[in-house]
Amino acid sequence: MNNRFSKHILIVVTILCVFLMVLSYVQGSLIDPVRRYAGYLLTPIQSGISSFGSTVAGEIDEKRHLHDVYDENEKLRQEIDKLTEENNRLRSETLELERLRELYGLDQEYMQYPKVAARVIARDSQKWFQVFRLDKGLSDGIQKDMNVICNGGLVGIVTDVGANYCTVRSIIDDESNVYAESQYSGDTCLVNGSISSYDEGRLEITNIGMDAVFNNGDAVVTSNLSTKFLPGILIGYASDINIDSQHLTKSGQLIPVADFGNIEEVLIITTLKTDSGLVDTGVGENDTVDIPEDLITEEAGEAQAEESGTEADAGAEAAEAETEASSEAGASSDTADAAADTQETGPQDQSTQ
């Protein structure tokens, strides 16, 4: 009796599930409310557990790695010195770049997208799907298809948003395909995730044109061709680029910048690719126009002030020379007056700047 009853239920469940699967496969957004309401219940619990868990795990790790940390600290100090020096150099170059950009009329300022920080609260530890959940959602302005970065490199894309959570499919997932390009040559390629290459900490690069310039070690960034990923986000560095067996394309591997094994905090870029055109020009204009203008006026002001200063000095000297000459030779005082005029106008000019 019980067994027969179970069989009936099984048949009902099967039909219902198949129906739901087809429905959500055809029109995924129909099921979203269910996911959202479940998210209301689950997110606070997951958030709590994972913050407690990561505190405990963090403390255990802390003790274990204390020794390594000393060595690393030493190395990092040296690195900081090096980077400070480099940073100073780069800062001056950035200013130059901005001026040149303005000259070129380039609006797009890559990597100046507004971002929101989020914490990973759940992640399935099984390997089939590389998906994780963050503690930011609609209430924080997160929307579907927003890009997620970590350690300065692309991590994934938001696939599902609830009020207080969002789900991110990372680019190492088998289902992930990202249009990318070499930062140097601009030649495009596809970056795919796959289980086999992920185990080696890599992604796959495919569809590189035969005559494309793509070298090992080239920085690979997201391409403008992509419909969902913003352009110019660093993904990683190319390696093992080889010609495919059909001799039509090249492919290789990509060493990602983000450490996928250890993602805890990430940044969500709140600019969507679909409206990035509007937002970008706004950001770009503000940045490129404001700063150089200030610089230019300041510099010009200083230059003029210096000039007028030297004029005034020269005027004063001339006046002195003239008065000496006039007292000695009894010449007219007109020239002396003229010199005194310049002496007056000099400082006036300076103050107006």
Place this chain on the structure above:
Amino acid sequence: MYGFKKLIKRIAIYFLLVLAAFLLQTCVFPLLKFFYAAPNLLLIVTFSYGFIYGSLTGMICGIFAGFLMDVFYYEPFGMFILIFCYSGFFSGLFQNQLKNDSIVFPLILCVLNELFYNAAVMFYRLFNLGHADVAYSIKNVVLPELFFTLLITILAYRILLHTNRKLDKIDDVRGQNVA
């Protein structure tokens, strides 16, 4: 009336247990770096309950577990419910093998369920992605997961069995009191 109350209470317990397993699997296991592959705790709960209490209970647990997985992932909704539900149902067919505290049969069930679960997921991926590196996946995903799931089954099955016997006893005593 008492039976209905008991049923609701039971279902609530199943749900909380499955929820706990889900939270362990998604929030705690990723933090434990020594797990090369994570054990499938939801599957353990589902087939253990199916085995101990029969198909119906197994299916209820399976529906809860599958629902949580479906909510978590952005795959076609219902896929995991289906997989877990079948897992619970088939495990329940072997309820008559539950004679003593022997761990052998649960371990056999664990292997069968793990293979079924992974085959189903692999089949879905083959359908969805058009490709699947079957040999590689078996070696690097299925087998490690199977190993750790077996390991956890030895521990978790005993715990589940004993807690439930205690719950049954409490229910029995209360039932007699009411009667």
